[in-house]
Amino acid sequence: MDKDTKKEIEKLARMVSDGFTETNKKIDDFRDEVDARFEQVDGRLGGIDDRLDHTNARLLVIERDIAEIRAHFVYRNEFEDLMGRVQYLEKKMGVKSGK
Template sequence: MDKTTPQEFEKLGRMVKRGFDAVDKRFDAVDTRFERVESRLDRVEKKVNTLPDKDYLTAKLADLKGDLVVLARKQDEKTNLLIEMLARKKVLGSSEVDALRAIEVFPVPRTAPSSA
């Protein structure tokens, strides 16, 4: 067996210390990067938590759809009334009235005109 001298131990100790110091510096850099990533993830999490959820959006879309149906129904009623008025005054012919009624948004069942 070789007998190692105290100088060799000291040299070996310095080499090991340099290696550990280099690794320690790398860990410090990694820690800094992790802190930045954690900060960014916190900001993303806060943004995600303030976004509306699916149920909320579904309810709002259903409300909007209902409002649009009401508006469309009112407009359709006005259009149907106008068609009736113009037909009674003989401004529109029966083929024109039929063509306009064919494109109704909310068809209304009609009875055949009575021949009195």
């Protein structure tokens, strides 16, 4: 192999090596950028988790309050029926209405 061919092959080898080095650097930079973005997303998801936990706690309180209301709840038609019965009994017994 003559000197010019050898120099040309070495030049091409350096170019290929430089190309691989540059490609590796670009991949590393991209990986760093992706990692940074994932860290941002993780932080935002952590905030969302905290808000969901708070919302779940509030919903549990509301559910307990509704259960308490249901325990003491009387339907209007039942109440009116009972009021009519009480009024009838008060009339029959000659008792003044407490109303």
